Amino acid sequence: MISSTIREEVALALREATTTGKPITPLATRWPALEVADAYAIQRENIEGRVRAGATIRGHKVGLSSRAMQEMMGVHEPDYGHLLDEMFVFEGQRVAIAELIQPRVEIEVAFVLGAPLPKRGCNAADVIRATEFILPSIEIIDSRIADWKIGIVDTIADNASSARVVLGGNPVRLSDVDVRNIGASLRLNGDIVETGTAAAVLGNPVTSVAWLAQTIGEFDVALEPGHVVLPGSCTRAVPVRAGDAVRADFDTLGHVEVSFS
Numbered sequence: 001m002i003s004s005t006i007r008e009e010v011a012l013a014l015r016e017a018t019t020t021g022k023p024i025t026p027l028a029t030r031w032p033a034l035e036v037a038d039a040y041a042i043q044r045e046n047i048e049g050r051v052r053a054g055a056t057i058r059g060h061k062v063g064l065s066s067r068a069m070q071e072m073m074g075v076h077e078p079d080y081g082h083l084l085d086e087m088f089v090f091e092g093q094r095v096a097i098a099e100l101i102q103p104r105v106e107i108e109v110a111f112v113l114g115a116p117l118p119k120r121g122c123n124a125a126d127v128i129r130a131t132e133f134i135l136p137s138i139e140i141i142d143s144r145i146a147d148w149k150i151g152i153v154d155t156i157a158d159n160a161s162s163a164r165v166v167l168g169g170n171p172v173r174l175s176d177v178d179v180r181n182i183g184a185s186l187r188l189n190g191d192i193v194e195t196g197t198a199a200a201v202l203g204n205p206v207t208s209v210a211w212l213a214q215t216i217g218e219f220d221v222a223l224e225p226g227h228v229v230l231p232g233s234c235t236r237a238v239p240v241r242a243g244d245a246v247r248a249d250f251d252t253l254g255h256v257e258v259s260f261s
Contacts, residue, residue: 002038006031010038011045014158017144023101026145027154039156044219047082047159059083059228060216061139062201062208063160078202079152080212081160083228089140089164094261097242100142100163103260105240106233107186107248109179109198109205110137110167113227117209119217127209128174130223136168136184136253138246139230141237165230168248168256177252180204184234187247194235205231 002010010031017024027034051057063079089095097103114132142163145154155161179198186194202208208231213223223229240246245259 001035002031002033006033007038007042007045010034010157011042011049014042014144015046015049017101021098021101023144023146026149026151027157028151034153034157036153036156039153040219042157043081043159047084050084050086055084055086057082058085058088058226059230060212060223061160061162061230062212062232063141063155078208078211078232079156079160080215081156081162083162083165083230087162087164088228089166089258091166091168091256091258094259095140095164097240097260100140101144102148103140103142103163103240104148104237105186105246105258106139106141106237107184107194107196107235107250108137108139108201108230108233109182109184109250109253110135110165111174111205111209111229111231112171113223113225113229115225117213117223119213119220119222122210122213122217124204124206124210127206127213131174131209132225133171134174134177134179134253135171136248136250136256137230138166138248138256138258139233140164140166140240140258165228166256166258167228168254170254172253174206179206181251182234182253183251185249186235186238187249188238188240189245193238196234198234200234201232208232
């Protein structure tokens with residue numbers, strides 16, 4: 001564990017990277033004693049600062065929940081982050097690359113809750129009962145760590161590498177589909193560059209949502225009605241740059257698109 005003074009120092013470094021657009025070296029390089037518990041405390045500190053500045057928590061995300069993403073990032077366990085209202089982008093809007101550092105896109109089945117989830121002992125049945133509908137989504141991830149050279153403490157402290165979220169407009173009841181078997185493809189400028197299924201997310205994205213509810217419940221935080229939950233990517237993340245157009249196509253869920261300027 002590190003002291004509260006050093007945690008504040010790390011949190012400030014991440015905020016400055018966001019403000020300046022200049023990424024920093026991996027956190028463990030500068031602060032080798034940093035542990036997972038420290039990283040979550042740093043994440044919460046920066047999120048609480050954004051909330052005090054006027055942002056609203058609108059959900060949470062699970063990161064690194066698929067083997068493809070764990071292998072890509074060199075980590076071996078999931079993590080979570082917060083979704084703020086200012087992160088959501090309407091489909092059809094253009095995202096300015098200049099507002100980001102080194103963005104990548106992922107495609108996910110987004111869960112929208114109609115009821116709260118228990119903080120303790122949440123299971124798949126709880127998630128199924130509480131989910132009002134699911135949506136196609138594109139998550140735009142970004143890292144304040146140079147060259148995406150992240151370990152688990154880097155991505156946790158960095159709010160699970162969150163940046164933007166784009167939700168599609170075709171809500172589907174969870175009871176109407178076998179969410180595990182939803183196939184998805186990611187198109188970049190018209191070309192399919194990644195394909196996968198929702199089962200890549202811990203075997204079932206419902207499991208990922210239950211894991212999230214239990215994990216944040218340890219901090220006495222609950223997933224609430226109306227919250228959007230991103231359970232993890234169906235595919236590897238793909239880098240994007242200005243001028244790119246991204247489309248995600250999902251079996252039974254339709255598609256969602258975003259472009260970059």
